[in-house]
Amino acid sequence: xxxxxxxxxxxxxxxxxxxxxISFAVRKGECFGxxxxxxxxxxxxxxxxxxxxxxxxxxxxxxxxxxDRDIREIKRRIGICQQEDSLDPDLTVxxxxxxxxxxxxxxxxxxxxxxxxxxxxxxxxxxxxxRISVLSGGLKRRLMLARALVNDPDLLILDEPTTGLDxxxxxxxxEKLSALKGxxxxxxxxxxxxxxxERLCDRLVIVDHGEILVEGKPTLxxxxxxxxxxxxxxxxxxxxxxxxxxxxxxxxxxxxxxxVYLDDGDQxxxxxxxxxxxxxxxxRPAGLExxxxxxxxxxxxx
Amino acid sequence: xxxxxxxxxxxxxxxxxxxxxxxYRRTWKISFLPPLLEPLLYILAFGVGLxxxxxxxxxxxxxLSYTVFIAPALVSVAIMYNAFFETTYNSFVRMxxxxxxxxxxxxxxxxxxxxxxxxxxxxxxxVIAATLMGxxxxxxxxxxxxxxxxxxxxxxxGGLLFAAFGMICTALVPGIExxxxxxxxxxxxxxxxxxxxxxxxxxxxxxxxxxxxxPLTHLVALVRGSALEFWxxxxxxxxLYLLAVTAILLPLAIALMVRRIVx
Numbered sequence: 242x243x244x245x246x247x248x249x250x251x252x253x254x255x256x257x258x259x260x261x262x263i264s265f266a267v268r269k270g271e272c273f274g275x276x277x278x279x280x281x282x283x284x285x286x287x288x289x290x291x292x293x294x295x296x297x298x299x300x301x302x303x304x305x306x307x308x309d310r311d312i313r314e315i316k317r318r319i320g321i322c323q324q325e326d327s328l329d330p331d332l333t334v335x336x337x338x339x340x341x342x343x344x345x346x347x348x349x350x351x352x353x354x355x356x357x358x359x360x361x362x363x364x365x366x367x368x369x370x371x372r373i374s375v376l377s378g379g380l381k382r383r384l385m386l387a388r389a390l391v392n393d394p395d396l397l398i399l400d401e402p403t404t405g406l407d408x409x410x411x412x413x414x415x416e417k418l419s420a421l422k423g424x425x426x427x428x429x430x431x432x433x434x435x436x437x438x439e440r441l442c443d444r445l446v447i448v449d450h451g452e453i454l455v456e457g458k459p460t461l462x463x464x465x466x467x468x469x470x471x472x473x474x475x476x477x478x479x480x481x482x483x484x485x486x487x488x489x490x491x492x493x494x495x496x497x498x499x500x501v502y503l504d505d506g507d508q509x510x511x512x513x514x515x516x517x518x519x520x521x522x523x524x525r526p527a528g529l530e531x532x533x534x535x536x537x538x539x540x541x542x543x
Numbered sequence: 544x545x546x547x548x549x550x551x552x553x554x555x556x557x558x559x560x561x562x563x564x565x566x567y568r569r570t571w572k573i574s575f576l577p578p579l580l581e582p583l584l585y586i587l588a589f590g591v592g593l594x595x596x597x598x599x600x601x602x603x604x605x606x607l608s609y610t611v612f613i614a615p616a617l618v619s620v621a622i623m624y625n626a627f628f629e630t631t632y633n634s635f636v637r638m639x640x641x642x643x644x645x646x647x648x649x650x651x652x653x654x655x656x657x658x659x660x661x662x663x664x665x666x667x668x669x670v671i672a673a674t675l676m677g678x679x680x681x682x683x684x685x686x687x688x689x690x691x692x693x694x695x696x697x698x699x700x701g702g703l704l705f706a707a708f709g710m711i712c713t714a715l716v717p718g719i720e721x722x723x724x725x726x727x728x729x730x731x732x733x734x735x736x737x738x739x740x741x742x743x744x745x746x747x748x749x750x751x752x753x754x755x756x757x758p759l760t761h762l763v764a765l766v767r768g769s770a771l772e773f774w775x776x777x778x779x780x781x782x783l784y785l786l787a788v789t790a791i792l793l794p795l796a797i798a799l800m801v802r803r804i805v806x
Contacts, residue, residue: 293805294805329641331566344558388646
């Protein structure tokens with residue numbers, strides 16, 4: 242069964258078409274990724290899912306319920322971790338959780354129990370009495386995530402959960418998300434960190450300019466669209482270029498760097514390093530980032 | 544612009560009120576000080592300093608000491624200030640910097656409930672302030688009972704009105720520094736020209752008519768009439784005026800906030 246069904250979703254802001262007819266579905270128990278560069282329409286899409294932003298057209302169903310008819314019931318069953326910190330600075334860590342539970346009409350006792358569990362799970366117990374202003378970025382994110390789980394949601398929606406975090410906090414958050422996934426929680430995640438998507442997402446879409454470019458399992462997509470591995474040559478000279486032209490392979494020329502997409506083995510790499518030159522040549526497995534950049538281009542956004 | 548529908552409002556509105564109340568409770572000792580001390584300062588300044596020069600004045604055909612005359616006005620101004628400053632600066636901070644509304648919108652609450660809850664809270668602050676101030680003033684023996692008990696429902700109505708007025712400003716200002724404009728053009732003139740510190744009859748005729756449009760004029764009339772037990776038929780008109788203005792401003796404030804936030 243699909244937890245979330247999005248069909249032909251559209252949203253415009255005046256002339257700007259932020260979302261141009263996006264369709265996808267999230268299945269029960271999977272982690273689904275919404276990937277795209279800044280301004281691709283990810284956050285707009287997410288916001289339409291919980292009625293924050295009214296959509297111009299399209300159908301939205303969560304848990305088999307229509308968003309126009311059952312928005313309250315839908316909102317009761319989803320947990321949303323917004324991109325920007327929206328913790329209540331007037332309350333303590335603990336009260337942020339218990340206070341938030343009140344909006345879901347969760348009885349006090351149950352809210353206290355849930356808050357205790359979540360503080361434990363996210364290693365926040367020792368900070369329970371602290372004010373929000375003294376928390377680091379990583380702790381705030383953990384608390385944001387904990388707060389999104391206070392109503393024990395059937396779908397967790399995360400909008401760029403690790404943007405701006407240090408590697409330690411990011412690793413911890415990924416660990417926690419993996420654990421939640423392991424317990425069968427359905428997750429919808431937006432990100433522009435490919436490592437994050439590779440690690441967490443069972444399936445994903447890459448969006449840009451409000452449209453879906455590809456959809457599928459990350460490893461399969463990379464294999465199909467990019468290849469098996471990537472040969473990088475730094476500061477290529479004419480000899481290297483001539484060699485690659487003779488070999489008739491897929492080369493992307495970035496000026497001072499060449500990317501060669503390879504479908505099989507390391508023959509070409511070995512031949513290049515043996516016959517032409519060794520320094521500056523590296524062979525690495527193809528990844529989601531290669532696919533992402535291939536589809537969305539390399540120019541800067543915003 | 545979409546006007547709010549009654550069906551959009553549920554008991555969840557009270558959750559917003561509850562949130563603000565919990566925060567208020569943490570700092571109530573400090574929040575209680577201004578309404579307790581302010582009337583004492585005013586009464587000291589006006590009652591001791593200015594009243595000597597003003598002496599007695601005639602109000603509604605009865606002689607009245609200046610201190611007794613301004614005491615109800617102090618409560619009225621507090622009702623206005625508490626609600627107005629809550630839904631302007633405080634609500635703006637919650638909306639814009641603290642992202643409190645964003646957080647609440649991710650729960651079963653809707654925006655209409657959030658805005659209404661904010662205004663109910665602001666009106667509650669007016670009631671708290673009026674009660675505290677009224678108690679201090681009563682201890683000085685300046686108010687009549689049981690008439691002064693009416694201050695509580697009057698503060699609730701006046702509080703709602705000025706909460707809605709403040710919320711409309713919040714919905715319209717581009718940035719927080721722009722609140723100076725409605726304060727300079729609206730709140731301060733009301734503070735001075737609503738029969739607060741001198742009877743309206745002292746003004747030229749045209750200014751009296753203008754003053755009759757100011758909501759604070761009618762709030763002052765009601766508070767003074769009740770607290771000093773100066774009963775007259777015109778109080779019903781003042782009540783009607785406040786009810787009518789509130790009935791317009793309250794849904795307007797919600798509609799304008801929805802227009803501002805939803806995109």
